[in-house]
Amino acid sequence: MTTLITNIKELLQIRENSVLKVSGAEMAVLPTIKNAFLLIKNDLIADFGSMDNLPKLSADLTIDATGKIVLPSWCDSHTHIVYAGNREQEFVDRINGMSYEEIANRGGGILNSAKKLNETSDEEIYKQSKARLEEVMRLGTGAVEIKSGYGLTVEGELKMLRVIQQLSQNYPVTIKATFLGAHAFPSAFKDNKKGYIDCIINEMLPEIAKNKLADFIDIFCESGYFSVEETEQIMEAGIQFGLKPKIHVNQFNSIGGIQAGVKYNALSVDHLEIMNPEDIEALKNTETMPVALPSCSYFISIPYTPARKMIAAGLPLALATDFNPGTTPSGNMNFVVATACIKMKMTPEEAINAATINGAYAMGISNTHGSITIGKKANLIITKEIPSYYQLPYAFGSNLIDTVILDGKIFI
Numbered sequence: 001m002t003t004l005i006t007n008i009k010e011l012l013q014i015r016e017n018s019v020l021k022v023s024g025a026e027m028a029v030l031p032t033i034k035n036a037f038l039l040i041k042n043d044l045i046a047d048f049g050s051m052d053n054l055p056k057l058s059a060d061l062t063i064d065a066t067g068k069i070v071l072p073s074w075c076d077s078h079t080h081i082v083y084a085g086n087r088e089q090e091f092v093d094r095i096n097g098m099s100y101e102e103i104a105n106r107g108g109g110i111l112n113s114a115k116k117l118n119e120t121s122d123e124e125i126y127k128q129s130k131a132r133l134e135e136v137m138r139l140g141t142g143a144v145e146i147k148s149g150y151g152l153t154v155e156g157e158l159k160m161l162r163v164i165q166q167l168s169q170n171y172p173v174t175i176k177a178t179f180l181g182a183h184a185f186p187s188a189f190k191d192n193k194k195g196y197i198d199c200i201i202n203e204m205l206p207e208i209a210k211n212k213l214a215d216f217i218d219i220f221c222e223s224g225y226f227s228v229e230e231t232e233q234i235m236e237a238g239i240q241f242g243l244k245p246k247i248h249v250n251q252f253n254s255i256g257g258i259q260a261g262v263k264y265n266a267l268s269v270d271h272l273e274i275m276n277p278e279d280i281e282a283l284k285n286t287e288t289m290p291v292a293l294p295s296c297s298y299f300i301s302i303p304y305t306p307a308r309k310m311i312a313a314g315l316p317l318a319l320a321t322d323f324n325p326g327t328t329p330s331g332n333m334n335f336v337v338a339t340a341c342i343k344m345k346m347t348p349e350e351a352i353n354a355a356t357i358n359g360a361y362a363m364g365i366s367n368t369h370g371s372i373t374i375g376k377k378a379n380l381i382i383t384k385e386i387p388s389y390y391q392l393p394y395a396f397g398s399n400l401i402d403t404v405i406l407d408g409k410i411f412i
């Protein structure tokens with residue numbers, strides 16, 4: 001099956017195969033071709049270029065993109081899409097003055113979602129999660145990382161990872177699975193933290209590795225959750241089972257999680273709302289991608305990741321949603337891109353780089369996703385007719401997506 005897209009007003013994010021991420025000043029550059037064509041063969045990008053050089057060929061399907069912009073679909077490298085129920089009540093409690101920490105301390109927060117998840121059947125969790133996945137696909141996400149972490153029991157964590165596997169088999173979106181057993185200490189282990197860590201290492205990890213249920217390991221490294229020492233112990237165990245770390249750090253406090261992530265060559269360190277100069281320094285000249293989650297900052301009113309300082313220091317930056325029931329009940333990457341521009345003062349070029357090629361890097365897939373490159377996956381967004389790509393962050397809240405192509409086929 002061949003699909004030819006013609007008369008593209010501007011084709012964004014043209015990259016050589018060798019570009020796996022962009023850092024510092026490079027982030028301000030978004031290579032494009034105006035008045036372009038793009039050819040898809042089966043599920044891959046087969047060719048692209050200026051309309052002046054359009055080869056003579058007859059495609060099975062031709063899409064006229066006059067006035068429209070084409071870009072690689074969003075790569076959302078940090079989500080918790082699989083969960084049961086919601087936490088609307090906690091949202092209202094926060095409006096009425098309670099903090100995220102106070103809610104967690106009374107047994108709400110992650111433990112509230114864990115209780116719901118363990119009480120819900122596999123079929124029901126799949127049904128609720130697939131609705132969220134379909135929504136983000138319609139919003140232009142073509143690759144997504146999904147974490148466990150609301151089971152907090154051997155059965156619950158395996159149940160979540162099996163749902164992620166099922167979603168991955170049933171949908172034309174690229175999914176990477178992350179084991180986040182170390183998301184919180186479950187009530188049963190409140191006074192026996194070592195016991196829960198032993199359970200993660202000796203019971204959960206071997207089962208997950210045996211059944212190939214995860215690509216990555218995550219830990220919520222934060223005061224009141226997992227200490228730096230515990231984070232290192234769990235990362236080390238995960239690595240032994242073949243899972244690369246991608247960890248939650250510096251959401252509320254800077255306690256050394258970034259340095260630990262770098263030490264274990266984490267693929268990414270995510271959140272980064274609270275960053276001191278040593279944290280930025282620690283990320284320089286490493287292979288670890290920093291990931292910002294601006295819709296989490298927006299929803300729970302915490303600081304935004306200091307993107308300007310990080311980019312000025314020469315670092316790369318990726319953007320992701322953090323879609324989860326507690327801190328970010330939204331998986332809209334278009335909103336993330338707009339919020340990064342509006343609140344973090346990223347330019348549209350930087351934000352699009354962060355949400356495509358750098359997001360792909362943070363999932364270990366930037367050799368196949370995240371840019372317009374011959375041989376990469378044909379996961380694409382075709383916008384409505386818009387004046388320029390500035391419109392994407394500028395008209396925040398509007399849905400500017402006309403067509404989503406996944407695995408080379410029209411999804412919407």
Ligand code: NIG
Pocket residue numbers: 109110113220248251296322324325326327328
């Ligand atoms: O990324 N910070 C830890 N985990 C999630 C929130 C979890 C929850 O509140 O359910 C996050 O913000």
Ligand code: FE
Pocket residue numbers: 078079080248322324
């Ligand atoms: Fe998260």
